Amino acid sequence: MVASAGRARPAGGPAGKGSPGSGRAGEPARREGPDGAGAAPDRPVAGRVTSRDVARAAGVSQATVSLVLGDKWPGRVSERTAETVRAAARDLGYRPNLAARSLRLGRTRTVLLVVPALTTEFFARVYTGAERVAADHGFGVVLYPSPEGVGPARDPFDSARASLDGVIASSMAADALTLVRGGGLPLVMLDSDPDDAAAAATVNLDIADGARQTAGHLLALGHRRVAHLAAAVDSWTFHVRARALAEAVAGVPGAALCTEPAGLSVEEGRRAAERVLARPGRRPTALVCDDDILAAGACKAARRLGLRIPDDVSVTGFDDLALATAVEPELTTVRLPAEAVGAAGMRALMTLLEGETPQDTVLPVELVPRGSTAPPPRN
Amino acid sequence: MVASAGRARPAGGPAGKGSPGSGRAGEPARREGPDGAGAAPDRPVAGRVTSRDVARAAGVSQATVSLVLGDKWPGRVSERTAETVRAAARDLGYRPNLAARSLRLGRTRTVLLVVPALTTEFFARVYTGAERVAADHGFGVVLYPSPEGVGPARDPFDSARASLDGVIASSMAADALTLVRGGGLPLVMLDSDPDDAAAAATVNLDIADGARQTAGHLLALGHRRVAHLAAAVDSWTFHVRARALAEAVAGVPGAALCTEPAGLSVEEGRRAAERVLARPGRRPTALVCDDDILAAGACKAARRLGLRIPDDVSVTGFDDLALATAVEPELTTVRLPAEAVGAAGMRALMTLLEGETPQDTVLPVELVPRGSTAPPPRN
DNA sequence: GTGAAAGCGCTAACAT
DNA sequence: ATGTTAGCGCTTTCAC
Numbered sequence: 018m019v020a021s022a023g024r025a026r027p028a029g030g031p032a033g034k035g036s037p038g039s040g041r042a043g044e045p046a047r048r049e050g051p052d053g054a055g056a057a058p059d060r061p062v063a064g065r066v067t068s069r070d071v072a073r074a075a076g077v078s079q080a081t082v083s084l085v086l087g088d089k090w091p092g093r094v095s096e097r098t099a100e101t102v103r104a105a106a107r108d109l110g111y112r113p114n115l116a117a118r119s120l121r122l123g124r125t126r127t128v129l130l131v132v133p134a135l136t137t138e139f140f141a142r143v144y145t146g147a148e149r150v151a152a153d154h155g156f157g158v159v160l161y162p163s164p165e166g167v168g169p170a171r172d173p174f175d176s177a178r179a180s181l182d183g184v185i186a187s188s189m190a191a192d193a194l195t196l197v198r199g200g201g202l203p204l205v206m207l208d209s210d211p212d213d214a215a216a217a218a219t220v221n222l223d224i225a226d227g228a229r230q231t232a233g234h235l236l237a238l239g240h241r242r243v244a245h246l247a248a249a250v251d252s253w254t255f256h257v258r259a260r261a262l263a264e265a266v267a268g269v270p271g272a273a274l275c276t277e278p279a280g281l282s283v284e285e286g287r288r289a290a291e292r293v294l295a296r297p298g299r300r301p302t303a304l305v306c307d308d309d310i311l312a313a314g315a316c317k318a319a320r321r322l323g324l325r326i327p328d329d330v331s332v333t334g335f336d337d338l339a340l341a342t343a344v345e346p347e348l349t350t351v352r353l354p355a356e357a358v359g360a361a362g363m364r365a366l367m368t369l370l371e372g373e374t375p376q377d378t379v380l381p382v383e384l385v386p387r388g389s390t391a392p393p394p395r396n
Numbered sequence: 397m398v399a400s401a402g403r404a405r406p407a408g409g410p411a412g413k414g415s416p417g418s419g420r421a422g423e424p425a426r427r428e429g430p431d432g433a434g435a436a437p438d439r440p441v442a443g444r445v446t447s448r449d450v451a452r453a454a455g456v457s458q459a460t461v462s463l464v465l466g467d468k469w470p471g472r473v474s475e476r477t478a479e480t481v482r483a484a485a486r487d488l489g490y491r492p493n494l495a496a497r498s499l500r501l502g503r504t505r506t507v508l509l510v511v512p513a514l515t516t517e518f519f520a521r522v523y524t525g526a527e528r529v530a531a532d533h534g535f536g537v538v539l540y541p542s543p544e545g546v547g548p549a550r551d552p553f554d555s556a557r558a559s560l561d562g563v564i565a566s567s568m569a570a571d572a573l574t575l576v577r578g579g580g581l582p583l584v585m586l587d588s589d590p591d592d593a594a595a596a597a598t599v600n601l602d603i604a605d606g607a608r609q610t611a612g613h614l615l616a617l618g619h620r621r622v623a624h625l626a627a628a629v630d631s632w633t634f635h636v637r638a639r640a641l642a643e644a645v646a647g648v649p650g651a652a653l654c655t656e657p658a659g660l661s662v663e664e665g666r667r668a669a670e671r672v673l674a675r676p677g678r679r680p681t682a683l684v685c686d687d688d689i690l691a692a693g694a695c696k697a698a699r700r701l702g703l704r705i706p707d708d709v710s711v712t713g714f715d716d717l718a719l720a721t722a723v724e725p726e727l728t729t730v731r732l733p734a735e736a737v738g739a740a741g742m743r744a745l746m747t748l749l750e751g752e753t754p755q756d757t758v759l760p761v762e763l764v765p766r767g768s769t770a771p772p773p774r775n
Numbered sequence: 776g777t778g779a780a781a782g783c784g785c786t787a788a789c790a791t
Numbered sequence: 792a793t794g795t796t797a798g799c800g801c802t803t804t805c806a807c
Contacts, residue, residue: 065800067799067800067801068801068802069800077777078779079800079801079802080777080779080802081776083801084777087802093776093777094777098776098777113800114499114799116504116559116799116801117499117802118801119801120495120496120499120783120785120799120801121800121801121802122783123783135514135517136516136517136718140514141513141515141541144514144541159538159539162523180494282718283718284721314722320724342662342663343689343696343719343722343723344692344723344724345695345699345723446783446784446785447784447786456793457793458794459793459795460793460794463786471792472793473793474793493785494785495783495784496799497784497786499783499784499785500786500787500798777806777807778805778806778807779806780803780804781804781805782801783800784799786797786798787796787797787798788796789794789795790795791792791794791795
């Protein structure tokens with residue numbers, strides 16, 4: 018992995034090349050010139066301070082330095098020497114070379130977080146939670162945004178360029194995980210099928226309950242013709258929404274549900290909603306959208322058709338993004354504890370790395386009623 | 397402890413998934429005993445295949461393996477042996493140990509991208525562009541979201557746990573860069589003060605021109621009382637917007653500008669806009685917002701005050717996020733070529749790492765007129 | 776209590 | 792054309 022690069026470059030040029038498997042275009046020519054009279058940037062620039070330098074400065078051996086700085090000295094090194102070492106390290110600005118440590122230890126204290134997209138704050142919050150827990154354990158987190166979230170991920174083990182101790186994958190489409198699976202690394206999946214055999218542990222949101230709460234809210238308001246704007250993404254989290262919603266609606270006599278698929282964008286949401294709302298006759302009075310982005314699109318569709326929200330049609334979202342309160346009216350939506358998901362996921366992974374077996378977790382979600390829902394129109 | 401957990405749940409048959417053998421460079425299933433039977437090679441369970449294993453399997457030396465897999469064999473190793481080596485590597489599922497390589501080379505082929513926040517797609521796009529270029533050079537990119545975007549960044553060199561060959565920082569607040577600066581690594585700054593001495597190169601958007609285009613658009617429509625909802629963030633990009641806007645407005649006789657600061661959220665944008673619009677007497681007829689999020693807040697404020705957009709008040713944004721077309725009416729805003737910024741930044745860094753001096757770059761931006769702007773009301 | 780020594784897996788001089 | 796060798800900087804027995 019990835020470690021502290023010390024000297025600028027040893028001598029002679031680096032070698033351009035990608036990973037062994039991929040004969041990628043190498044890096045462009047570099048110039049030689051250890052002897053060039055001119056601008057040879059070739060000096061061991063920051064001749065990085067090594068633990069040996071510290072040892073020398075402190076008048077002890079490298080081993081002692083390692084012991085002290087690794088906090089394993091109690092009972093092996095005298096308090097006084099320990100302090101000397103720490104002082105020397107501080108003075109010299111010593112930073113351990115992570116590559117060397119990783120090589121020696123066989124572990125990197127780095128975890129990869131794979132997310133389908135960078136563009137929504139849901140994943141930003143997942144990251145935040147995961148990072149906090151990781152930091153507590155002395156681990157770092159590297160983000161890997163799977164391109165477009167839906168296509169098969171490019172090889173993170175090559176691309177992230179970090180060697181890893183474990184992987185956390187969130188809300189990935191079913192087919193986007195092939196490579197993550199193959200890594201042979203401890204894997205925790207978030208917001209994903211708990212029965213997936215690839216994951217050693219899962220952390221989930223009670224998505225089904227969120228869908229039920231949404232349905233319950235609308236049904237209680239009196240809605241009987243409900244349309245589901247369903248994300249056209251093949252992942253567990255959306256399948257669950259569809260199923261739970263269908264069941265909830267089916268449980269109420271006289272209630273009917275129709276489903277319209279949509280890509281995850283405002284524009285696609287708008288188009289899907291227009292299709293649904295344009296159906297003559299029994300137009301739905303409520304639109305349940307798989308996320309807030311689709312819901313925003315649905316609102317635009319309604320407005321274009323001259324329908325008022327919530328008077329003529331109610332709209333609900335999912336996620337409670339900033340977008341949910343940016344539109345008018347504000348969206349009734351399901352708030353997901355994203356940070357908690359990230360944190361729980363990282364805890365599970367840490368447990369796993371300690372050789373123990375974490376429990377699968379399910380976190381509760383909460384419907385946030387706002388201005389986009391109301392009783393259906395009279396007629 | 398910290399037993400490097402092999403696999404908690406052996407990936408048996410993927411329950412819901414088919415096609416296990418994607419034939420990709422992914423890790424082929426571990427072969428049984430490539431290195432001979434009998435003598436129990438006592439391989440430590442997680443024992444990765446090393447280049448030595450490959451050498452043994454191919455009947456050559458480790459050096460040859462390195463040469464072949466490093467694509468520097470032409471002229472030094474026979475085509476036949478090269479093929480043998482490649483085959484052995486493939487069969488064993490060999491993946492080079494990056495820690496070892498980094499240690500040896502003193503370079504990591506990893507770059508850190510520091511961004512102020514994960515929550516907006518602007519940075520997601522910057523990442524995308526940067527990643528693409530990096531991949532072409534055989535480099536990986538690690539993302540470091542500086543907490544909250546404004547506070548001083550925590551130490552990325554520790555936290556990211558990746559040692560780095562270089563750093564790219566985008567749109568950072570002035571005081572958030574201390575640690576990045578101190579890293580002693582080649583640094584490219586994006587959307588930042590080109591005069592900052594810390595950066596070896598900068599890539600900028602022509603933010604000033606964007607502000608001028610916005611001002612020109614509004615002034616041409618006839619607006620004379622303009623308010624600036626200014627991001628309360630101390631970074632170059634926002635200073636430039638303020639200055640250019642002020643100059644443009646000052647250039648038109650009879651035009652006046654007032655400024656209202658706001659934090660970067662819908663809610664704060666709304667409050668700031670309410671303050672501005674509530675001013676009795678000479679209410680501004682146009683609100684120029686430092687980004688689309690603020691603009692969304694401004695729209696909400698207008699609506700709450702019973703003002704119609706764009707009839708009573710015009711609103712403009714900056715960035716052209718998805719949000720810009722999610723609201724009603726859609727926002728007139730300045731589109732920023734985010735991917736191009738990321739790509740240019742990475743190219744500059746690659747140039748830098750090759751020991752040459754990249755040129756500073758300025759990329760053009762474009763005003764996108766939409767429904768949120770119109771001539772000012774008559775009276 | 777402290778130091779000496781042995782590598783982790785890789786690459787690049789230097790033999791052969 | 793291929794093998795041998797010497798480390799990169801670190802942690803960890805094992806001697807003293």
